[in-house]
Amino acid sequence: MRPDVSKQLITIGQLAGYAGVTIKAVRHYHRVGLLDEPVRDTSGYRRYTAQHAIALVKIRTLADAGVPLARVKELLAADPQQFASAVADIDRSLRERAAAIRRARTRIAQLNAGDSLFVSADLAAYLGRLRKIGVKESWVATERDLWILMQAVSPEAAAGWVAEKFAALKDPEFRSLYLAYLDAHDWSPDDPRLERLADRTERWMLKRSRRGKRVAPATGVDPAINQLIAASTGSSPAWARLSEIGAERRTRSAG
Amino acid sequence: MRPDVSKQLITIGQLAGYAGVTIKAVRHYHRVGLLDEPVRDTSGYRRYTAQHAIALVKIRTLADAGVPLARVKELLAADPQQFASAVADIDRSLRERAAAIRRARTRIAQLNAGDSLFVSADLAAYLGRLRKIGVKESWVATERDLWILMQAVSPEAAAGWVAEKFAALKDPEFRSLYLAYLDAHDWSPDDPRLERLADRTERWMLKRSRRGKRVAPATGVDPAINQLIAASTGSSPAWARLSEIGAERRTRSAG
């Protein structure tokens, strides 16, 4: 026979203090049926037993582990096997949360460090390469924006094209052509250099297609992508002219 | 001059997909003024730029690090110094959250393992000692409940008393007396063994007080504590009798 210590009671404040929670939280647990309502004293005050303290610590332990209160309620009524398997699940989710925190830490550390946070690792490497070969920062930013939109529209395709263009940059003639195109952006559409640039481009494309490689993303893949490309082309009279010259030559060679 | 790629727009679904959030979340960020409303197309659909994608990724990076959206809004408008110091704060809080997760993991692991979760480490050690010297499980549970209530009522005092009682258990005579008291709980109040137990108790207390040690928690410390002790005493006629005998002797020796 145990002496009836359980009839000796503590107040809601003492209970809350013991478990490290607020009084409001304790009352909330009563409302949702998580913690039994204790007896009341003559003033209407709740009076708790050690059993309540134990139950409350249990509730908080589960809640602190991220278990929703509705699930906590189920678990308090579960048999030992169910409970043990739930504990294993909870531990898994805690490990996952720890991993998410590690990821969050590396990401906030990148907030001050360029584009790497906003684009894929492959794209960041590609943009870095552009800077290295002397592309102006404003152009790099434009490429970044273009690729972000492509990635948003068609993630798999964009990833493939980044890889292709990254690889093409190893070819010195492609690098040279690429830089020349950027220069040409602000030329007049009558500039005679445009014809020579078109010639160089044609030669390079011929050589490349003989090696069985694609020159640019296949047209018709995604209308949104084509629009993006057209928008780039249309952003400069000189580029528009280059595009025309290219189309004319293709028509001639096909006809 | 940058070609105006920024006029090429993506839908809310594509934007959300790029940033890994839901469409509802994006609309929520518009409502609370976190993310600029973009232009609308002829159907009234929102059309986003790469800048929106970058802003959204930034928002999510901060939000995923546990920063409240109201604070995210402030940070997007903060100068670089404020921002950098905020990032340091955020990292600190993330480390703290990682520590909280580690604590949660050790605590849920204890859910299946006895009392250690519900009582202080000192008390758990004390209860373990009781089991070792042969105290019945039901009595150990009673002590645990009593100490939980004491701890709730007066944490510092309870911690001190546990330490004292733990130390006293090293004294073989105290251990023997303790076990005898538990036996005596169910004796008749007329049992002649009660007088002999009272004698032994008196001798032990005398010896102990000569060594300048306290015998029990000082009375009058906290009325709630005294109530707890009285409740234990009152839970058994034999214990009540022992308490009476003790009081009589003290009166005699004082008179």
Add this chain to the structure above:
DNA sequence: TTGCTCCTCACGTCACGTGAGGTGGC
């Protein structure tokens, strides 16, 4: 008497989610 603890509503908050009812492009 004063301060402290407790009581019960009712409503607020945070970050979205749910669902109704509807429109527009392929």
Add this chain to the structure above:
DNA sequence: TTGCTCCTCACGTCACGTGAGGTGGC
């Protein structure tokens, strides 16, 4: 025509917190 994406309300959810207005023991 059908399915898909998008639109705007309005209300719901989760785990409490805030605050009003009041009572009871030292």
